[in-house]
Amino acid sequence: MSLLHATWLPAVPAGSFAKGKAPSAGLLIWADTWRVAEPVQPGAEAPLHPLGLDLDELATWLDDNHFWSEDLRQASATLTLPSRQQGAKGKKTSDSAAWSGLPMQAGEPLPKEISWWPWQVEGWLLKPGPAATWLNLLPLSGFAEAGLADDLRWWAHLQRWCLSLIARGRWLPDAGEGKATWRPLLNREDDRRRLEDLAGQMPQVVAAASTDPHLACGRPRSNRLFVASLVEKLVDGQLRTAFAPGGEGLDPLLAAWEAGLASHDGKLELDDEDSERLGIASHHWREAVAGKVAPARACLELFTPPEGEELWELRFGLQAEADPSLRVAAGLVWAAGDKPLALGELSLEQPGALLLEGMGRALLAFEPIERGLDAATPEAMQLTPAEAFVLVRTAAAKLRDVGVGVVLPPSLSGGLASRLGLAITAELPEKSRGFTLGESLEWRWDFMIGGVTLTLKDLERLSAKRSPLVQHKGVWIELRPLDLKNAEKFCAAEPPFHLDDALRITGNEGETLQRLPVHAFNSGPRLQAVLEQYHQQKAPDPLPAPPGFAGQLRPYQERGLGWLAFLHRFDQGACLADDMGLGKTIQLLAFIQHLKAEEELKRPVLLVAPTSVLTNWKREAAAFTPDLEVREHYGPRRPNTDAALKKALKGVDLVLTTYGLLQRDSELLEAVDWQGVVIDEAQAIKNHNAKQSMAARDLGRPGRGGKGGSRFRIALTGTPVENRVSELWALMDFLNPKVLGDEPFFRQRYRLPIERYGDMSSLRDLKGRVGPFILRRLKTDKSIISDLPEKVELSEWVGLAPEQKKLYNTTVEQSLDAIARAPLGQKHGQVLALLTKLKQICNHPALALKEDPEAAAQGEAASSFAARSAKVQRLEEILEEVIEAGDRALLFTQFAEWGHLLKAHLERKWRQEVPFLYGNTSKVERQAMVDRFQDDPRGPQLFLLSLKAGGVGLNLTRASHVFHIDRWWNPAVENQATDRAYRIGQQNRVLVHKFITSGSVEERIDRMIKEKSKLAEEIVGSGEDWLGGLEMGQLKELVALTDE
Secondary structure: OOOEEEEEEEOOOOOOOOOOOOOOOEEEEEEEOOOOOOOOOOOOEEEEEOEEOOOHHHHHHHHHHHOOOOOOOEEEEEEEEEEEEEOOOOOOOOOOOOOOOOOOOOOOOOOOOOOEEEEEEEEEOOHHHHHHHHHHHOOOOOOOOOEEEEEHHHHHHHHHHHHHHHOOOOOOEEEOOOOEEEOOOOOOOHHHHHHHHHHHHHHHHHEEEEOOOOOOOOOOOOHHHHHHHHHHHHHHHHHHHHHHOOOOOOOOHHHHHHHHHHOOOOEEEOOHHHHHHHHHHHHHHHHHHHHHHHHHEEEEEEEEEOOOOEEEEEEEEEEEOOOOEEEEEEHHHHHHOOOOOOEEEEEEHHHHHHHHHHHHHHHOOOOOOHHHHOOOOOOEEEEEEHHHHHHHHHHHHHHHHHOOEEEEEHOOOOOOHHOOOEEEEOOOOOOOOOOOOEEOOOOEEEEEEEOOOEEEHHHHHHHHHOOOOEEOOOOOOOOOHHHHHHHHHHHHHHHEEEEEHHHHHOOOOOOOOOOOOEEEEOOOOHHHHHHHHHHOOOOOOOOOOOOOOOOOOOOHHHHHHHHHHHHHHHHOOOEOOOOOOHHHHHHHHHHHHHHOOOOOOOOOOOEEOOHHHHHHHHHHHHOOOOOEEEEEEOOOOOOOOHHHHHHHOOOOOOEEEEEHHHHHHHHHOOOOOOOEEEEOOOHHHHHOOOOOHHHHHOOOOOHHOOOOOOOEEEEEEEEEHHHHHHHHHHHHHHHHHHOOOOOHHHHHHHHHHHHHHOOOHHHHHHHHHHHHEEOOOOOOOOOHHHHOOOEEEEEEEOOOOOHHHHHHHHHHHHHHHHHHOHHHHHHHHHHHHHHHHHHHHHHHHHHHHHHHHOHHHOOOOHHHHHOOOOHHHHHHHHHHHHHHHOOEEEEEEEHHHHHHHHHHHHHHHHOOOOOOOOOOOOOOHHHHHHHHHHOOOOOEEEEEEEEEOOOOOOOOOOEEEEEEEOOOOOOHHHHHOOOOOOOOOEEEEEEEEEEOOOHHHHHHHHHHHHHHHHHHHHHHHOOOOOHOOOHHHHHHHHHOOOOO
C-alpha cells in the first residue's frame, strides 16, 4: 500500500515550470510504498529514494484516488528523512564501514538509533494557490484507510486555519521589494496560540526539503516562523486567485498595487521611487494594525498599589512569543541600544525598535498609554484605579489581539479563577467506608475570588466600598455587580454535599456547586484515598482469587478484580477492555465468585454474549467457578413465560443468553430482578439506534433494580473503546448514563468536533470523563509482560450453526451405515473420509458441500456466509480485535479449498488483501508474500497458510497471533506451525488460538490427545491413520454429536 506525503519546497528546482513562470515556492506531493530493496550507500549526491513512487505511478495513484489536479507539475527534491542503518546482505559490517541503509516508512518499528539522510524523490508540484485548493480535498479523518500520511492531516488543519483567517478578514494587502502580496494577520491571541500549536505539532517531513542534490543534510526543525511563512504563501495564493481589480479613477500608485495583487507573480509595474513609496506606506499601515511575526513582542505588566496608596504601576518590556514567562524590562532594552539583546535562548535584533513599535500599537487599544510615552525611553507609568479596572476588564483582551502581551496580578488574571466561587474542605465520616455515592460528607466551605477566601460579611463590607477593584487580605480582587446577591442565595440554600459531588468536582475542571465554580477542593485522608482510587491516580487494592475459585489469578488479574469490586462499591458501571488473551472472562467469573463468597450475591446475574461464545462461557465457568450455578437461556426449550423463567432461575447465580434473544425476549427478561447485567463483546451495542443496543441499555439502567437494590453493569471488550468516539456513547449510556449526557449533546460536544475537525482538546476532555470507568491493559505493558508467559495458548470453544448441525447428523448417520456394510479392506479409508468430512462441516457447510469460493463470497450469499458457521463468527470477532489493535496474525488450515473460501470472505469483510500460501504457490510468490507480511509496515495484517505448505521453513515473527482454524490431530505438526511466529526474533507475546467445536468429533479427539499425552507421540506420530482402526462402537461414540 502506498502512502502519500506533502513537503514544502522553499524554492522550486529549475526546469519544473516554464521559463519565467516558476513560483518562489510550492507544495511537493510524493509517495512511498513498500518493496524489497537493497540498502543504499550514498555517494557524492543524495541517492534516489528506493521506496518512492515514480512520476507515472504517482500520477496513476492520484487519479485513481481522485486527488489529481491539472495544476500539478513534475518536480524533484532532496529530502532529509529518518533512515534505518542496514548492511547489504552477504556483506560484513564494521564500525568503520561507510553508512548504508534505507529510508524509514510510517508504521515501521523504530530502531534503537535513527539516522537522518538525504534522499532524492520525484513528485508533482503545486503553486501556493492551487496547493490550497488541493488541500481542501483532504478529509480530517480516515487518513490511514485513504493512504494518506499523518503529515497530510497536519496540512489539512493548516489549510482550514488559512480558510478561517480569510473568512474572518484577518489579512491585509502589502507591498515591498517590487512585489504586491496578501499577508495574513496573526496578531489575535487565539491565532497566536494556533500558530504555536501547529509549529509544535509540525511533522519533520513538512520542512525536510532542499533543492540541492549534493550530499548535505541537517535534521529539519519545527519553527513558528516557518509555519507563519507557509500560512502567508497559502493565504496569498488563495486571495490572489479570487481578487479582481475593479477600482476606476484610482491614483496610479494604487492602480498598480491592485494590478500586482491580482497578477500571478505579484510584480509591481512601478519605477524604483514609486515602488519604495508604496512599500513604506503599506509597511507602516500593516505594522500599525498587526505588528510583526517576531520572536518577541511588547509587554505591559501591571503591579498593585503599595499599602495605603491608590495608583497602580504599569511597567513596559519585551516578552518571548514562544514562552511568555521569558520577559525583559524596558530599561535593559534601552540600555542595549542597537546591539542584539538576549532573551533566554533568543537573540533579538533592534530590541528598542521592536518595543517602540509594540507600544505604538498598544496606544490604539488603551489610550492612557499615551502618558507613558512622553519620555524618550519610557519604562513605566502610573494608572488611576479606574484606568486599572479598564485594563483588567476590557483593554487586556484588546491589547493581546493587537499583538501586545499583558501580565496581570494572579488574583486579577481573568478567567474562572477571578470570579466568585467556592473553596471546599471535605472528609468521609469516621464510620463511613465510602461505599455509597449518595452518602453525605463532613464539609465546610468559604467563598473565594482570585485565590483569596471570603465570608459573606467580607463580601458585604467590600461591596459597600462601591469600587470594582478592592483589597482583601493584602490581595487585590475584582468584585462583580451580582457577586453579593449570588453569595446570599448560596447561603440561603444550605446545600448538602455528597460523595458523588466530590467525585464529580475532582474529576473535571470547571465543575460547579449551586452554579458557583469550585476553585479549591481539599479532602481529608480517608476521602483522598477513595478519590485517588476512583480517578485511577492510585490503583485499587488487588483482590486475591476468592474462595471457591478453582484456579490462580495472575497479579494483573488480581488488580482487575480489585478494580471491578471497587467500582461495584460505588454502583458505577465498569468496562474491562483488556487486550485479547489477558483473561477478561476469568476476571469476570472471579468477580461474581467474590460476590458469592462475600454473601453479596442474592439474585441472578445476566450475561449477554454473541452466540459463538456461549459454549466458551459455560465451559470456563464450569472449570474455574464450579460453585456458581450457571444456566443458559437459549434454544427452543428455553422458558417462555414469567412463571416458567422464575422457576428455572431458582438457585441460579449466572444466566447466559445471546444478543438476539435479549431483543426477542426483552419483556420476559426485563421482568426479572437481576443483580447485575454483563455484556460480552460490548462492541455489539455500538450502534445506539439498533434494537439490541437499546434492549441492552434499557436492561442495564441503574434504577432498574427491584427490592434487592440497583443492578451493577459491566461491559467486556477487547477493542480500544476510548479511540472509537462514535461508539463510545452507547457503551457509556449502558454503564453510566449521566457521564456523557444524552446523544444529541454528545454528538455536538464530542463526536462532531473530534471526528470532523480533529479537535484534540475535546478528545482529552472525553477521555478524562470516561477514563475512571474503563480499564485497558495491553500485552505490551511492562507491568503485564512480566506476568505473562512467552506463548499463551487459548482454546476457542464454538458450537454449530443450525445448518452445520443438520449436515453433521445426516453425514454421521449415512456414513456409519455405509461403514458397517463395507468390506474390511475399505473400512479404514471410509472412516478417515468421514472424519475429514466432519471436520469440514465444523469449519463451514460451504467447504463440505464444495461450493465455489467466488460464488460463496459474492452477492447475497456473502452476508450469510458467517451466519452459516459458528466457527467463522467467532473467528471474525477475534480478528476484529486483532485488526483494531494493529496486530498481525497467521491463520492455518489443512484444507486448501477452505483457504480459498476464507480468503475471499475475509478480503470482502475487511477490504484488505489476505495472502494465501498453499501447495500451488510458486517459490517466487511465496517469498514475496513472506517479505510483505514480515517487512512492509503497511502490509497485510492477516496471512492464510495451509498447514503443510506453510507449517515449516518460514520466519514470520511479525505475527503476534496464530490461529489453528481446524485441528491437525498431531500436536507436533501444530507446534511446528505455531513456531513460524514463536521463534527467535519475536518481540511480542504470541497468542495461539485453537478452535474446537463443542460436542463434535473435534472435542472428543482433543480430549483423547490430552488424556493420553504420555503416549501422544506414539499414538499420533503417524498423523490420523490411528483413527482408521477404531471399532464401530468406538467410532459411533467418537463422531456422535452431543449437546454439551
